[in-house]
Amino acid sequence: MSTNTQDLVAFRLTGKRPAQDSDDASAVVANSADSSGLCPVLFAGYSDLTSLRYDFPVILINGPHHSAPMRSLTSIMNDIIDSLAPKGSEGEFDRKQLLELERQIRSYAASGDKGTLSKFWKKAQADLIRGTTSSERKALKACLDQARTLVDVDGEVIDCNEYTCSKITEHLWDFEVTAKAIRFRKRVGALILRLERILEADFQISGDAQDPANLKGAVGDALASSFDFKALSDLLKGSDTHDVLPVTRKERIENSLKALKQQRFFATSYLDTDERAADEAGLKVHKYIFNTCTKAHDAFLDRLPEMVELIKAIAIAELEIVNGYKDGFDDDFFLGFDQTSLMPEDLELFPSYLAVCCGQPWSTTEKGRIIETLSSGLPIKIMVQTDDILPPSSFGAGPFSWGLSGAQLAGLAVGLGSAFVLQSTASNLYQLRSELQAGLAAPGSALFSLFSGAGAQTSEKQLAGTNRNGSYITAAAAMEARAFPTFVFNHEAGSDLAARFSLLNNPHSRSDWTSYSLDCEDDDLQRTTLDFAFTIADFMATDERYRNHFVKVVKSDWVSDMVSVGEYLATSSGDMSDKIPYVLMINEAGEASRYVVDDTVIRATKRARDIWHDLQELGGINNSHARKRLEEEYEVWEAKKQDELESLRVEMAAAAPVSVQDVNAPSAMSETLAPAVRQATDADAGTAMPPPQGAELKETAPEPQVQNDDPWIETVRCTTCNECTDLNNQIFAYDDNMQAYVANPDGGPFRDIVVAAENCQVAIIHPGKPRNSNEPGLPDLIKRAELFM
Numbered sequence: 001m002s003t004n005t006q007d008l009v010a011f012r013l014t015g016k017r018p019a020q021d022s023d024d025a026s027a028v029v030a031n032s033a034d035s036s037g038l039c040p041v042l043f044a045g046y047s048d049l050t051s052l053r054y055d056f057p058v059i060l061i062n063g064p065h066h067s068a069p070m071r072s073l074t075s076i077m078n079d080i081i082d083s084l085a086p087k088g089s090e091g092e093f094d095r096k097q098l099l100e101l102e103r104q105i106r107s108y109a110a111s112g113d114k115g116t117l118s119k120f121w122k123k124a125q126a127d128l129i130r131g132t133t134s135s136e137r138k139a140l141k142a143c144l145d146q147a148r149t150l151v152d153v154d155g156e157v158i159d160c161n162e163y164t165c166s167k168i169t170e171h172l173w174d175f176e177v178t179a180k181a182i183r184f185r186k187r188v189g190a191l192i193l194r195l196e197r198i199l200e201a202d203f204q205i206s207g208d209a210q211d212p213a214n215l216k217g218a219v220g221d222a223l224a225s226s227f228d229f230k231a232l233s234d235l236l237k238g239s240d241t242h243d244v245l246p247v248t249r250k251e252r253i254e255n256s257l258k259a260l261k262q263q264r265f266f267a268t269s270y271l272d273t274d275e276r277a278a279d280e281a282g283l284k285v286h287k288y289i290f291n292t293c294t295k296a297h298d299a300f301l302d303r304l305p306e307m308v309e310l311i312k313a314i315a316i317a318e319l320e321i322v323n324g325y326k327d328g329f330d331d332d333f334f335l336g337f338d339q340t341s342l343m344p345e346d347l348e349l350f351p352s353y354l355a356v357c358c359g360q361p362w363s364t365t366e367k368g369r370i371i372e373t374l375s376s377g378l379p380i381k382i383m384v385q386t387d388d389i390l391p392p393s394s395f396g397a398g399p400f401s402w403g404l405s406g407a408q409l410a411g412l413a414v415g416l417g418s419a420f421v422l423q424s425t426a427s428n429l430y431q432l433r434s435e436l437q438a439g440l441a442a443p444g445s446a447l448f449s450l451f452s453g454a455g456a457q458t459s460e461k462q463l464a465g466t467n468r469n470g471s472y473i474t475a476a477a478a479m480e481a482r483a484f485p486t487f488v489f490n491h492e493a494g495s496d497l498a499a500r501f502s503l504l505n506n507p508h509s510r511s512d513w514t515s516y517s518l519d520c521e522d523d524d525l526q527r528t529t530l531d532f533a534f535t536i537a538d539f540m541a542t543d544e545r546y547r548n549h550f551v552k553v554v555k556s557d558w559v560s561d562m563v564s565v566g567e568y569l570a571t572s573s574g575d576m577s578d579k580i581p582y583v584l585m586i587n588e589a590g591e592a593s594r595y596v597v598d599d600t601v602i603r604a605t606k607r608a609r610d611i612w613h614d615l616q617e618l619g620g621i622n623n624s625h626a627r628k629r630l631e632e633e634y635e636v637w638e639a640k641k642q643d644e645l646e647s648l649r650v651e652m653a654a655a656a657p658v659s660v661q662d663v664n665a666p667s668a669m670s671e672t673l674a675p676a677v678r679q680a681t682d683a684d685a686g687t688a689m690p691p692p693q694g695a696e697l698k699e700t701a702p703e704p705q706v707q708n709d710d711p712w713i714e715t716v717r718c719t720t721c722n723e724c725t726d727l728n729n730q731i732f733a734y735d736d737n738m739q740a741y742v743a744n745p746d747g748g749p750f751r752d753i754v755v756a757a758e759n760c761q762v763a764i765i766h767p768g769k770p771r772n773s774n775e776p777g778l779p780d781l782i783k784r785a786e787l788f789m
Contacts (some may be wrong), residue, residue, distance in 0.1 A: 005559050008580045009594050011551055015598040018551065040538040041518055041530065041584045042480065048472060050107045053099075056472060057109035059117050060171040061155040064182065069175040069437070070168065071153065072430055077102045077115075080147050094143050101128060101144060109159040118154045160472035162387065162454035164426045166356050169383045169436065170289060176440045177288070177351045181266045184349065188260055191317040195257045198320070198786060202245040248327065253320050259313035264306065265350050285592055289354045293370045294378050296355040304339050311346050312337050344443055349440070352379040352440065359387070370447070371412065374419040376443040384409065384447065387455030389478055390543050405521040408611070410449040413491045414501070414618070420446035421489040425475035425504075426453055431505055435488050442492060451475055451484040462527075470555055474542070478508060480514045481539035482612040487619070502558045510621055510758050511784075512609055513566050517776070520592065530592065531777030533566030536608040538583045550595040553582070558594065563779070565597060565605060570783045616672040630763075713755050714764035715741045724756040725766060732756065746771060754781050757788040 028200060046052070053074045061072050079597040081098050085091030104124035108115070115123075125144045132140055158167050233354035245253070267285050286303060290296040314332055319325040357366075373380050410423040420439040424432050429450065439446040453475030478484040486505045493499045508514045513533040522528045540546045553562070561580050568581035582594040617623050711731075713724075718739035724732040725740060730747030732740050745753075750770040767785040770778055 004557070004579055005561055005580070007013070008551075008553065008559075008562075009578065011596060012580060012598055012602075013248055015549065015600060019549075021275065034255075036543070038585045038587055040447045040477070040541060041532060041586050042477065042534050042538065043473060044443050044518060044586055044590065050103060050110050050474060053102070055427075057106060057157050058168070058430050059153065059155045059157055059323065060167065063152045064175065064178040066153060069172055069434060069622070070430070073102060074150065076153070080150050083150055084143075084147055093139065097128070097140055097143050098147055101147075105157065109157050115157060116154055116288050117151070117157055120150070120157055121148060136770055148383075160426050160452075160453070160475065162358075162452050162471065164427065165383065165385045165448075165450040165452050166358055168429055168433075169450075170354065170356065170438050172433065173289075173352070173354050173381065173440050180349075180351060183215055184266045186245045188263075188266075188314065191258050191314065191321065191572065192257060194321045194737075195253050195260075195317055198245075199257070201251070202250065206244050206328070219759065222682070244579050249320070249325070252316055252325065255318045256313040256320065259309055260317065263310050263313075265303075265310065272491060288351050289356060291356055291358070292366060293355040293357060293373055293380070294366055296353040296382075297369060297373050297378070300378055300380060307347075308337065308339050311349070313343065314349075347379050348443055350379070352381050352732075355380060355382045356385075356687040357383060358385040360663065366725075370409075371416075374413050374445050374447055375416050377418055379444060381440055381446045382448065385450045385585060386449070386484075387453075389451055389483055390457075390540060390546070410447060410487070411611075411614070413447045413449075417491055419444060420491065421449070422447070422487075423449040423484070424480045424486045425451045427472050427475035427507055432486065432488070435504075438490065439488075451478055453478065457661065477539050477542070480534050481506075481536045482513065482608050483536045483539050485612060485615055487615055489733075495540065498620055501618045501620075503615060507580060509616070509619070512570070512612065514670065515780075529776045530563060531780060532584055533780070535565050535569070535583070537565040537581075537597050537606050541585060541595060546601070548585070549598045549601045551685075553594050553596055555593075562594060562596070567600070567780050567783060569604070569605060569609065655681055672770040709769040711742050711745050712766050713741050715739045717762055717764045719762055721761055723759050723761070727756050727759070750775050750781055750785075751777065754785050758784065763788065 010016060011256075044256065049056075055072050055074070058070050058072050059076065061068065077098060081095055085094035085098065101121070101124050104127060105120045106119075108120050108123065113120070125141075125148075128144070129137055129141055156167075158164060193289045211464060264286050264674075283458050286299075288296075288299075289646055290299065316325065316334065319330065356368075363773070370382055370384070373382065410421050413419055413421045420442045422435055424433065424441050436448065439448060453473070455469040475484075479486055485503070488502045488504060490500055503509050513535050515531070515533045518532070520528060520530050542568065559580070561578060562582050563579045565581045565583055568579055580596055582596045584592050586592050613622070713732075715735065716739065720734070720738045725734065730744055730749040731742060731752060733743035735741055745768070750767065750772065753765070753767045757763075757767050766788050768780065768789075769785075775781075
C-alpha cells in the first residue's frame, strides 16, 4: 500500500483506509494473506509454550491432608531435581531427563489430554524410554523410577484454558469446605456422643430398663437359665427411680439429638455417607455449587430455616451436656430464636455457596442479583468468568458492560465496601492462589472476576503460529495491556484502603503501560534494541474483529510524524494532533512492521488507561489528592522560606553598616558574612526541606541546581528506601546521612534514571536531560522524564 502522511492522518481520524495498491494487497491488514499470522512483538519469544517452564500446567492435589491444595508442575519438578540431580556435570544426565519428562507432561496437558499426574508421568516415562537406545534405557528408567518415589502428591493436571478458572475455584472451595466439615464433625460428633450417654444413663435407671426382656438381654443367653427375670424385674422396679430425667428435658435432648443426626449440611460419621442410602432415608446432603448467582441466593434462603433449627439444636445440646439449661428463661429465648438471631459466627459453621458464572451475556436480573448478594454479606462466593474481553459493544458501554469494562463490575463491588473482591486473569491465577483461598475462607460474600482468555477472536493460524496455548498468552497479554488488571480488595484486612486494596502482580504498576526492550536484527543484519510499550491497542491488534482499525505501512513509507501509541497518549492531544500513532507487529517470519491505528482504537486505549489510573489511585500510586496536598504544602513552605531569607538579608544589612567611601571596599564584617549569604542563597536554589531545628548537621552530597540539565535528587527528603541504589548503584549513592544523591550521572543509561524517578515513592528524583543522544528509545524516555522535571 503506497501511503503518505495525509492518507495516514485521514485514516486515524476517520478510519477510511488509504487507496489500495493492487500490487501490494498483502499490505492491508484486514483480509490480507498474512493477517492471521500477525501478533504483537511482545509475543515474539513465546511461539511454543511447551518448551518453556512457567506456572502451567498445575496439579489440583487430592485429599485434605496436604498444606497446599495445588502446585505447578514446574515447582514439583524443581524439588525433584534439587533432591536427585546434583549441580554440575555429575547431575547433568538426571537433570536433562527430568526436564524432558516435564516437557512431555506439559505437552499432554496443552494438547487437551485429561488425567492425573501419576497417569501422565507413567505415559511420559514410557514414551521417553521407548525413544532411547538400549544402552541408555536402563539408566533412564532408574532415574525416572527414583524420581517418581519423591512425588508425594497426585491429582488432576490442568492447563490454562476455558475450564481453568472454574476448576481452580471449585477445587480451592472444596478444600476450604472439607476443612470446615472436619471441624463440624469434631464439634457435632462430640455433642451427639455426650447426649447419647445422657439418654443411656437415664434409660438404665428407668423402669423400661428393668423389664424382664431387657434384663435377659443384658445378661446374655449363656446364663439366661440361671435367673428368674420376672422376679428380678419386680424387685428392681420397687427401687427408687427419682433420678430419672424430667420429661421436658428428655424431650429437648431427644429433639436436639435428632436434629444433629438428620442435618443435611455435612455428611457425618453418624449419617450413612453412601449416596443411595442417604437418598432412601431422605437425608441427601445439600449441594452448594450453582451455575448462577440467583440459584445460589435462592438455595441459601430456602435452607435458612434448617440452619436456624440446627444452630438451636447445637446451642441446646451444649447447655444440656453441662446441665446448664434453665427452664423458663431459656425457653423464652429459644422460642423467639429465628433467622434474625443468627450471628456471623453461626453462619461460619456452614459451607459457603459458590456461584460459578461462566458464559455471556448475562441478563439484567442476574447482574442485579450479583450486586444485591455482594451488598447483603451473605456467605455466597461468586466467580464471574469473562471469555471475551473485547466485544464491539464494550466501546462506550455502561458500567455493567462485560468485556473491556468487565473491570467495572469488580470496581463496583469494591465501592460497596462489604465484600471480598479479586480480579485476575487465568494466567495469573496460580500466583494468586493464596488470595483466592483467602477470599473463599473470608466471612460474607466475595466476587472473583476472572478473564479466561479462551474467547479471543483470533484465527487458528495465528494461534498455531504464535503459541500452542492461546488462552494463556491472551490472558497474560490482557493483564500486561491494562485491559484486565489484577487487584485484590479485602474489606477485613484493615480500616483504610492502604490495608484493604492491592495492585499486586501487575507489571510496572507505577506506569501507564508496561515497557520492554527487544533485541532484534535490522535491515543490515546488525543487532539493535527495540523499545516499546505494550498497550491495549497492541492487544486489540490480535482480535480479528478489529483488523479494519489497523493499516500496515511499509518501511519505505515511514515518516517522522509516526509515533508509538504509548508515546502518542503520553502527550496532550493538542501537541500530537498531527502525529500518526502505530503499533509494532511481527509476522510468521519474525519481521516487525508498523500498523497505524484509528481513533476508535485510541479511544479504547485512553479508556483503559483512565480505568487503570483509577485503580492506581485506589492502590496509592500517583494519588491526585496526595499530589495536590504536596503541591499546596510546597507553596506554603516556599513562601515561608522566601520570607525567612529576606529577613536574613535585612538583618545582615543592618549588622554591617558602611560609609559611602567604603561602598566599593568590603569590610571585615561583610567578608565574614558573605559566605553565609552565599550559602543561604545556594540553599534557596534547591527544593529540599531544611533540616529540623537542633538536628545534627552532617556532611551531605552537593545538590545540583534546579535549572541544570543534569539529573539531581532532593536529598534531604530521601526516605532511604533503596529503590534507586538497588536499580543502579553507579548512578545513585548514599551520603553520610544515608540519603541518596546522584554520584555519577554517566554511571548508566538515561533509562535507569527515568525508571528510578518513576519508582521513587516520594518523587524526589529529577532525571534532567539525557547525556547520550544515541541511547535507544530516547523520545519516549524524554516524555516520561518531563513528569519529574
